[in-house]
Amino acid sequence: MAELAHMVDVYVMGRHYRVPQGLTILTALEYCGYRVVRGCGCRAGFCGACATVYNFRNDAQLRYDLACQKTVEQDMYLVQIPFFPALKAIYDVDRLEPSGEQVLALYPDIVKCYGCNTCTKSCPQELETMWFMSDALRGDIRQVAVKSFDCVMCGLCAARCPQGLVPYNVALLCRRLYGHYLAPVSQHLEDRIAEIRAGKFDAEMDKLKKMGRGDLRRLYDQREIEPA
Amino acid sequence: MYPAHMEESIRKVEATRGRRLQETLRRLSSDEKEPLLREHHPDFIAGKMRQLAVGPNKGEYTPSELADLLEGNSRIDPDKIDLGRVDHDLDVLVIGGGGAGATAAVLAKQSGATVLLATKLRLGDANTVGAQAGTQAADRPNDSPLMHYLDTMGGGHFDNIPELVEALVKDAPEVIRWLETLGVNWDKNPDGSMHELSGGGASRLRLHSARDYTGLEEMRVLRDEVRNQGIRHLEFSPAVELLLDGRGHAAGAVLVNLETNELTVVRAKAVVMATGGAGRLHIQGFPTTNHYGATADGLVLAYRAGAQIIFLDTMQYHPTGAVYPMQILGQLVTEKVRTLGAQLVNAEGGQFIMSLEPRDVVAAAIIRECQGRGKGIATPAGQVGVWLDSPMIDMIRGEGSIARELPAMVRQFGRFGIDIVKEPMLVYPTLHYQNGGIRISADGSTSVAGLYAAGECGGGVHGRNRLIGNSTLDIFVFGRRAGKAAAEWSRKAAPGALSLDHVRRWQKGLEQAGLAGSRPVSPLLLPDYARPMADFLPDSARRSLPVQRVKLT
Structure with missing residues (x-):
């Protein structure tokens, strides 16, 4: 393993270790013998379970990332965040209004945002968190949905907000409002659901279900394929 | 940012890209797929499957890693659990x-x-x-x-x-x-x-x-x-x-x-x-x-x-797991990359399979290309893969398509200095689905x-x-x-008294089959990726450990 020839110095919860270059924060912890239970999920950058903060031996500035995606660097101070409490509004998505007033009613604290931009700087997905929070305040639900779409809900924004706001949950509410109330209706979807309910495909389906393997295979090999 | 020898191979991929944009490989018939799968899909490798020795599917084959757990010992002793105290x-x-x-x-x-x-x-x-x-x-x-x-x-x-x-x-x-x-x-x-x-x-x-x-x-x-x-x-x-x-x-x-x-x-x-x-x-x-x-x-x-x-x-081996960089080895490169138009290409810049065949067929074709024909590209860490030619997507669907349709992939490779809008990804099958x-x-x-x-x-x-x-x-x-x-x-439903008798019967069955001593404790719950440290436990203590380590590669 040529890439593993070099070792780097890291500090796991303050304790010094030498680990092979090229490991991620998560695999470096495991290399040091730690078996992670909390703070590890999909191991591929999608679930937000391994949100982490780190800094360097001679640089106290905190940085933020996902432990499964960030490669270790010389003199890093590492830790896993097992859990962070965050407020979530409880609602019935069928009984809401897709409006700024609605968002404000469920998350009244969002008016306390004073624009420090710490949430944006702490986002491992590099989303424009503060900007979608101001879209939420203005009631621009669609913009919140668009700008927050790649959110993995790791919660680092909420962990770092000096006002105790929960941008990732506010954004989730807005995306659900958008999907439920504001996205344009798919007529072809409605039509197909009605056709299936009316039994339009039932007779043909029964035929297919009873068809022998050889006939089914012929039909399959001869089927016409729509160009991608 | 790829090492120099990989960049050289990318030049060949770029050289054939114009021609390949016009080239559509034919899909295989069922008769053509069968030998490809038999010869190159991991499901067909002799000696990697084992017949289950106990349980409802006794006699049927499954990968030995799964057979070990299906034939495993219970984590609990029914005699030590008070089922009279119900928590929920x-x-x-x-x-x-x-x-x-x-x-x-x-x-x-x-x-x-x-x-x-x-x-x-x-x-x-x-x-x-x-x-x-x-x-x-x-x-x-x-x-x-x-x-x-x-x-x-x-x-x-x-x-x-x-x-x-x-x-x-x-x-x-x-x-x-x-x-x-x-x-x-x-x-x-x-x-x-x-x-x-x-x-x-x-x-x-x-x-x-x-x-x-x-x-x-x-x-x-x-x-x-x-x-x-x-x-x-x-x-x-x-x-x-x-x-x-x-x-x-x-x-x-x-x-x-x-x-x-x-x-x-x-x-x-x-x-x-x-x-x-x-x-x-x-x-x-x-x-x-x-x-x-x-x-x-x-x-x-x-x-x-x-x-x-x-x-x-x-088992399903997803055709396109990441091979480079090593930090994301085996992680998913979505099939959407191929549905948007990216082709699979070997070291010489040639297509070898229509890239929208079912997954088992594409996986087998990639394995054949790398192991059977030696037309894969090796990484410095010794992994082998083929190219997934993502830059084609913007050429087919217009500039900005990759950024719009594949933000997660752009982000994942971008973290390691690879711009998938400009350069292809190196891929190889990865274990994906049961x-x-x-x-x-x-x-x-x-x-x-x-x-x-x-x-x-x-x-x-x-x-x-x-x-x-x-x-x-x-x-x-x-x-x-x-x-x-x-x-x-x-x-x-009107369930009767709670019972763990099936676990008692299971353990007895394992003992009768002579398996109890050689099988791990299961369910596994979590893999163990912690680097093993020096083992200083006396054997008596190891036998009483609640979690038996299952060796993983």
């Missing part, structure tokens, strides 16, 4: 907090049942969040559930259980609308029509996506809905055994707190198993796309309780009364190979059906 008593227990489990819990609750959801990690930590490409549903005018049926049967080599496939394809459009009503944001055209893409083995464009974060979007919404509905859920609390009553009906489960080892006894009139897949067993040493907890726990528990399993001699599972009927019921299964741990719907976009469909179709059916069953 309710109608429906859902085991697993991914897409299928969350869906089953919501539907069971809406059907009037009292519900507890128990999950091993956090609610939503599951393979669902890693599903990128989309969800199939035949809802466009030139498509139909019949075509979806035929594609699914063909992809599964016609071994799929027809009633399950019928349920899958007929429920699909309804599922898409149900998810939208819950608040899922589908990719749509301005007129509201769905923006749909093709997929390997699909004869129509029917893949519904949410950028390349489809499963994440679905899971975010379902997890929120579980919370909004006030459904009780216990995190870091996997089941370690099912509970049955005297008649062998499902009656609850024993859970363990992963952090404290505290046991919890749950009595339930029905149980829905939704524990997902088995990628973390690293079958045949493959890396995996699966989440940390994908260790086949539900299969083990259901098997021990007497449930039939099906198609466990076939094609089979606990055999279910169309309502999610299993061969154990009162036990239901949904999602990846269920089996039969995908036959011997699942198609793209049918897994995120499966979790909702069968999650909904199992949740409803379990709630219905719970209204009539």
Whole structure:
């Protein structure tokens, strides 16, 4: 393993270790013998379970990332965040209004945002968190949905907000409002659901279900394929 | 940023790109696919499968890594557990907090049942969040559930259980609308029509996506809905055994707190198993796309309780796992990259397979190209792969298409200095999906009364190979059906006294077969990736360790 020839110095919860270059924060912890239970999920950058903060031996500035995606660097101070409490509004998505007033009613604290931009700087997905929070305040639900779409809900924004706001949950509410109330209706979807309910495909389906393997295979090999 | 020798190979890929843009390889017939699979797909390598020596599927083959766990020793001694002290008593227990489990819990609750959801990690930590490409549903005018049926049967080599496939394809459009009503944001055209893409083995464009974060979007919404509905859920609390009553009906489960080892006894009139897949067993040493907890726990528990399993001699190796850089080895490069037009290309810049064949066929072709023909590209760490020529996408679909359709992939490779808009990705098959599972009927019921299964741990719907976009469909179709059916069953069920006699019988069976001493403790719960430290334990102490380490590569 040529890439593993070099070792780097890291500090796991303050304790010094030498680990092979090229490991991620998560695999470096495991290399040091730690078996992670909390703070590890999909191991591929999608679930937000391994949100982490780190800094360097001679640089106290905190940085933020996902432990499964960030490669270790010389003199890093590492830790896993097992859990962070965050407020979530409880609602019935069928009984809401897709409006700024609605968002404000469920998350009244969002008016306390004073624009420090710490949430944006702490986002491992590099989303424009503060900007979608101001879209939420203005009631621009669609913009919140668009700008927050790649959110993995790791919660680092909420962990770092000096006002105790929960941008990732506010954004989730807005995306659900958008999907439920504001996205344009798919007529072809409605039509197909009605056709299936009316039994339009039932007779043909029964035929297919009873068809022998050889006939089914012929039909399959001869089927016409729509160009991608 | 690739090393110099890989950059050299990329120059060859670039040199043939113009020609390849005009070149469409023909699809293979069923007769051509069979020898390719037999010679190069990992399922067909002799000596990697083993016959099960005990249990309901005794005599059938499964990968030895899974056989070890299915034949495993229980983690609990029934004589040390007081079943008279019940901690939770309710109608429906859902085991697993991914897409299928969350869906089953919501539907069971809406059907009037009292519900507890128990999950091993956090609610939503599951393979669902890693599903990128989309969800199939035949809802466009030139498509139909019949075509979806035929594609699914063909992809599964016609071994799929027809009633399950019928349920899958007929429920699909309804599922898409149900998810939208819950608040899922589908990719749509301005007129509201769905923006749909093709997929390997699909004869129509029917893949519904949410950028390349489809499963994440679905899971975010379902997890929120579980919370909004006030459904009780216990995190870091996997089941370690099912509970049955005297008649062998499902009656609850024993859970363990992963952090404290505290046991919890749950009595339930029905149980829905939704524990997902088995990628973390690293079958045949493959890396995996699966989440940390994908260790086949539900299969083990259901098997021990007497449930039939099906198609466990076939695993899905996703054709395109990342090979470089090593930090993301085995992680998913979504099939959407190919549905958008990227071709698979060897070291010399040549195509070798039509890239939208079903997954088992494409995986076998990549393995043939690398192992059989020596036309792969080696990384400095010694891995081999072929190129997935992503820059083609913007040439076919216009500049900005990659950024718009594949933000997760752009981000993932961008972190390591690789711009997939300009340079291809190096890929090789990675362990992705358990094609089979606990055999279910169309309502999610299993061969154990009162036990239901949904999602990846269920089996039969995908036959011997699942198609793209049918897994995120499966979790909702069968999650909904199992949740409803379990709630219905719970209204009539009158379970007798809780019992672990099946575990006692199981242990006796293992001893009679001479296996008890050589098999690990199961379910596995979590893989062990911590670097082993010097072992200083006396043998007497090692025997009493609660967790037996299972060797993983």
